Amino acid sequence: HPHPPTWHDFHGFPAPLYAVDYPAPGEPALAARIASVLEKAGLPATLDPERPRDHGVWVPLSLMYPDADIxxxxxxxxxxxxPTLQTRIGQALGALRKEGFLLVGSGSITHxxxxxxxxxxxxxxxxxxxxxxxxIVERLQADDEAALHDYRQRAPQARRAHPRDEHLLPLFFARGAGGRFGVAHQGFTLGALGMDIYRFD
Structure with missing residues (x-):
C-alpha cells in the first residue's frame, strides 16, 4: 500500500494512543522485491496491499522518525x-542492509x-x-543459538515472560539479519514489560 493507514490494534490503553497517526509512505515496489527474495530463499511470502500499519511498526518508528518522512x-x-525460521527470514533479508535499508524487529523482551x-x-x-x-542477553552475548532457539525449555520463567511467542520472535529475525550483538537500552515499565533495545551490527 503506498499510504497504509494507522491501525490501533490493542485495547484498554490510554486514550492518546488511539489518536496517533503515523503517515509514513509505503513502497510497493520494494515489497514485491522483498517477497521475491524470500521466495528464492524457500520462504513463502504473500503481499497484502490492504493491510494497515499495526502498532509493532508505528510505536517504535514514531519515536525514531517522528516526522514519518521515510x-x-x-x-x-x-x-x-x-525461532529457526525467523532467523532464516532475517538471513535472507540481511543483505539489504548493505544498500542502506534499516531492518527493525519490533517486539518485547517480556510480554x-x-x-x-x-x-x-x-x-x-x-x-x-x-x-x-x-x-536472553547472556545467551545473545555468548552467541548461543541452540539455547536461544530452545528458550521455551531452557530460559527461566519463559512461559510467564511470553505466554505466546509473537512478541519475542522478531528478536530472532533481527539476529539473523544482523551480526554482532549489542545493548542500546535496557529497562522495564509497569513492573514487568521489557523495554530493551538491542542492535545487531
Missing part, C-alpha cells in the same frame, strides 16, 4: 515460524499483560521478568 515496509512474521502493575514506577521490576531478560 518509506516504511511492514513484514508480518508468521507465528507458526519458530505478559496479565502480569503488569499499572501503578508501578520504573524502579519496580519483577524478579521473574529480570531473570528471563538477563538469560
Amino acid at each position: 518509506p516504511v515496509l511492514q513484514l508480518s512474521l508468521p507465528t507458526a515460524f519458530g 505478559n499483560l496479565g502480569e503488569l502493575d499499572w501503578r508501578a514506577g520504573p524502579e519496580v521490576v519483577e524478579p521473574w521478568a529480570r531473570a528471563f531478560r538477563d538469560w
